[in-house]
Amino acid sequence: MDSINRSRETYFLDKLLDQTFGEEASEQIRAFLSTEHIYVSATREIVTKLENLNDEFKYSQHHNPIHQVTARVKTPRRIVEKLARKGHEMTLASARQNIHDIAGVRVICSYVDDLYLVATLLTSQSDIELIREIDYIKNPKPNGYRSLHLIIAVPVFMSSGPESVKVEIQLRTIAMDFWASLEHELAYRLADKQTEQITRELKDCADVISATDMRMQKLYNAVIQSGLG
Numbered sequence: 001m002d003s004i005n006r007s008r009e010t011y012f013l014d015k016l017l018d019q020t021f022g023e024e025a026s027e028q029i030r031a032f033l034s035t036e037h038i039y040v041s042a043t044r045e046i047v048t049k050l051e052n053l054n055d056e057f058k059y060s061q062h063h064n065p066i067h068q069v070t071a072r073v074k075t076p077r078r079i080v081e082k083l084a085r086k087g088h089e090m091t092l093a094s095a096r097q098n099i100h101d102i103a104g105v106r107v108i109c110s111y112v113d114d115l116y117l118v119a120t121l122l123t124s125q126s127d128i129e130l131i132r133e134i135d136y137i138k139n140p141k142p143n144g145y146r147s148l149h150l151i152i153a154v155p156v157f158m159s160s161g162p163e164s165v166k167v168e169i170q171l172r173t174i175a176m177d178f179w180a181s182l183e184h185e186l187a188y189r190l191a192d193k194q195t196e197q198i199t200r201e202l203k204d205c206a207d208v209i210s211a212t213d214m215r216m217q218k219l220y221n222a223v224i225q226s227g228l229g
């Protein structure tokens, strides 16, 4: 995920590349750019909620469940690519309906239990509507990818009234994020040249990381129960 503060230059380059998508798609891209601020506002709402939860825990439990939060809005080029990949219509309305991660927030937690706690506390807030939960921790992807994905809708208050905006929230541990970041980079470098051996090796690393996450959780629980920490 890119930072939400990415420079306008990124967009400029993105728009240049968009020329390859033809006039119709370019028109839709221009339409998206005029509504992008709604998605930026939605991620800001979620980030604030997460920061508030983390602060509350810091004072009441002396523990920060959240290690890091990042947010980004998908660039028009990536939206157009995803619409094409999934065989959807190249329109702004289709993007809004079918692309659930135009607005994305990634929550990195120290421990597995923390990420489930944060997910429960966030989705139980009265203005958050949980649309879909995909648990790639209980059911990892075949390549070993693990994260908890939530598709939620949050109201954004515009001058014309409230607008419900979808946001994809990815919750993972530091260890899961380490694997996903490196795998993402390797997958991009290798594209269709990824061999069976590399795939197996990556899956193996993911499983080792998952086992380590479980051990760290047990260690943390034992330290807390013993009253040592």
Ligand code: 0O2
Binding pocket: 001, 082, 100, 101, 104, 134, 141, 143, 145, 149, 179, 180, 181, 183, 184
């Ligand atoms: P980026 O650059 O991270 O935004 P669906 O929701 O079913 O219509 P979608 O959106 O493909 O289809 O769902 P999925 O598979 O849950 O993936 C959503 C995002 O999860 C991806 O966004 C990645 O960020 C992350 N992700 C999913 N699978 C993997 C994986 O195998 N490895 C890594 N590193 N990340 C993964 P984007 O749009 O692909 O990219």
